[in-house]
Each structure stands twice: as structure tokens, then as C-alpha cells.
Amino acid sequence: MMTFSAIQCNTTEDFEANLRRLKKLIKKSGDIVVAPEVVLTGFSYERFEEAAAFSKKALEELLPLSKERIICYTQIEKRDGKFYNFAKVLYKEELVYEQPKVKLFKFGGETEYFSAGKMEDIRLFTLDNLRFGLLICFELRFIEIWQRLKGADIILVPAMWGKLRKRHFEQFTEALALMHQCFVIASDSANDDMAKSSAIIDPFGVPFRDDRKSLLNREADLQEIKKMRRYMDIGL
Numbered sequence: 001m002m003t004f005s006a007i008q009c010n011t012t013e014d015f016e017a018n019l020r021r022l023k024k025l026i027k028k029s030g031d032i033v034v035a036p037e038v039v040l041t042g043f044s045y046e047r048f049e050e051a052a053a054f055s056k057k058a059l060e061e062l063l064p065l066s067k068e069r070i071i072c073y074t075q076i077e078k079r080d081g082k083f084y085n086f087a088k089v090l091y092k093e094e095l096v097y098e099q100p101k102v103k104l105f106k107f108g109g110e111t112e113y114f115s116a117g118k119m120e121d122i123r124l125f126t127l128d129n130l131r132f133g134l135l136i137c138f139e140l141r142f143i144e145i146w147q148r149l150k151g152a153d154i155i156l157v158p159a160m161w162g163k164l165r166k167r168h169f170e171q172f173t174e175a176l177a178l179m180h181q182c183f184v185i186a187s188d189s190a191n192d193d194m195a196k197s198s199a200i201i202d203p204f205g206v207p208f209r210d211d212r213k214s215l216l217n218r219e220a221d222l223q224e225i226k227k228m229r230r231y232m233d234i235g236l
Helices: 015-027 045-066 137-141 143-148 163-180 223-231
Strands: 002-007 032-034 070-079 082-091 094-100 125-127 130-134 154-159 183-188 199-201 215-220
Touching: 002 015, 002 183, 002 199, 015 045, 032 154, 032 183, 045 070, 045 082, 045 094, 070 154, 082 125, 082 130, 082 154, 094 125, 094 130, 137 154, 137 163, 143 163, 154 163, 163 183, 163 199, 199 215
Parallel strands: 002 032, 032 070, 130 154, 154 183
Antiparallel strands: 002 215, 070 082, 082 094, 125 130, 183 199
């Protein structure tokens, strides 16, 4: 058995306060924890340079918390003069995987400020003999990304998904678990205009959610993956 965790917290304009809150919640989390998209700074379009610099510093503070757990979140990052929204996966005090956001949400202004990653940047990665996939928020809507995650045992979804499309977030994350017959750990922001609906979803598509909580912890039996794939053999 493992314990999966989804953080569901507010993100404010106070970067230091965001980091303190995130560290506090991570310390209470389980073996794998996912935090909301750009949880450290929000999108902060008018403070990109500051947000990128702060995120770099924050990464160094978060690494020690990954000694015995896998941590996933996204941060604003500047590379070669361009800004990206990079997912980071930390484990055993190291950065073990990163993935840029490939599909930017134009209605939120992302296409005006961020550069997009490339589709080939999205790939499965392995930790402790488990295959992981990762997609970021708006990427839930793209079938070609779902196809690149085929074979994943656990899919990580950091998001900042608006509450006007709350049911979409729930439907997509549940369908993602069903389609891949895997666990999905989805983390969404708890800001007033966000959907919440963070969840830990099992391979049968059954979600554990609680919009009242800032941290969801749920035990997970990894044998459920094999059980579902034997029960409904679709070639995974």
C-alpha cells in the first residue's frame, strides 16, 4: 500500500507565504504528492522575472522534502530568454523529471506570456518500477496527449482549473483513469475562481474528493492496476 496526496490550496500574491504553505502541506502528505499548477506564484504575468527567480530558489528548499516522497508541481521558469510553465518531479532530494506545458490556455492569456513545449517532451518516466505520466491542466482536453501516456501506472495532474468548468475537470480526470486503467492524482487550486475538485482516482474510475480540505490523503493498493487490466483487457 502507498499513500497518495493531492494538495488543494490557495495561491496568493505573497510568494513566500505560498512556499511556507506548500512546505507545510507536503510535510503532512504521503508517498506521492501533487500540488496545483504554479502553486508558488500564480501566473503573475506582470512579475514574471521575479516569479522565475523565486521559483528557482523555492526548488532548492523543496528538494529536501522529497527525501522519502515524490513531489510534483509546476513553476514559472526562464530559459534562453523565454518563459515556460515547467512541471517538476522531485524524489530522493533530486529533480528526477521535468516537463514543459505544451498546450497553453489562450483564454487565460497564457499564449501571450509563455512559450509552449513540444509534444515530444511529454513521455512516460519510471520511478521505483512504476511508470508515471504527467499532464498540466488544459492539456486534459487533448486526445493526442492522452495517447502519449499509454501504459502509465500513475498519472499526475497539476492544475489551475476554473470553477465555471468544474464538471469538465471531474469528467476528464475520471475518464483519464478509466481509459488508462491507472491511478490519477489531480490537484487543483482552491482560489475563489477555481474549481477545486482535486481527486485521487483509482483504476476503476472511482474518485476520492473533498472540496473542504487543503490536503487529500488516500491509501492506494497498486494491485488494483493489475486487477483492472485483467478484468477489462484492452491491451495495456
